[in-house]
Amino acid sequence: MTVYIALLRGINVGKNNRIKMVDLKNLLETLGLEKVKTYIQSGNVVFEASDDAVRLSERLEEEISKTFGFPVPVILRTAEQYEQIIHDCPYSMESLKEGESIQLAFLADEPSHEKIDNLRSFKSEPDECFINGKEVYLFLRQSILDSKLAAQLPKLEVPATVRNWKTVIKLSTMIE
Template sequence: MTKYVALLRGINVGGHNKLKMAELRDALQPLGLQNIRTYIQSGNILFESSESEERLQQQIQDTILTTFTITSTVIIRTADEFHSIVNNCPFPEQDLTDASATATGESLHVALLPVAPTEINSAKLLQYVSEKEGCIIKGRDVYLLFYDSIRNAKLSQHLHKLEVPATVRNWKTMMKLATMIDQ
């Protein structure tokens, strides 16, 4: 069995796509997932399965659509991939410290994608990097560093330029999920 983290895009955001995590856990039981756990209401699911990432992604998306009539992209990472994301943050420690001192709210976020963006689309997003907003794309993961706030940031408003669905989690959530994987 492989340990996985599934992250749902656009769940319980701004009063839209409301989905109770207890109901989601119940709906996923028939898929044969083991040790299903959720974290906060934004659609973070930890579980074990012997199925492939691609099959799980489709099964979970289909279950959410048929059970709750919600269309949500599901982004999946193995436990090893997830640990790699949090253990290999590409921003220098000084940048993280500086951003944390000036940011309103969380300064470090990760946008997780189902597939890596093309170089052309990556370049479209990277043109918005500035003194107040940093971005490093590593495969299917986009690290975002904000010295002010994600709410008004150009980078977060232009993630669609990657032309790949993305779901964003702040670093605090990423670290909590990494801890929960091993529990």
């Protein structure tokens, strides 16, 4: 069995695409996933499964759409991948000043080199980013809602979902 972290994109934002975590947990358990645990309402799930990530992601997207009536991109990482992602973060929580944050964009696929180069070349004082494979680490000196850099993520043209660093760390503790 492999431990996975599933990050659902775009649920429970405002009044749209509402899914109760208890209903999501029940669905995943009926699909045969084990030790299913959810965290907060934004679609974070830790579970065990024997399927490979690509097949599992497709299956989850299909079943969530069928059950809840709207499409939801599901981005998966294994526990091992997830721990490496945390280890690879170039920014430190200890050095954050008031109003600053670290955010992590999980991408479904690696963007093209052209799209990555475009994001890296985007000048967005005071924010910065570090791109590593299917993750974009954002160091924001303002709210993510005000960040011109964060607003460029859709231009990578791959499904993505963003989590703040506190959520990233909390999910890591749920793996253990």
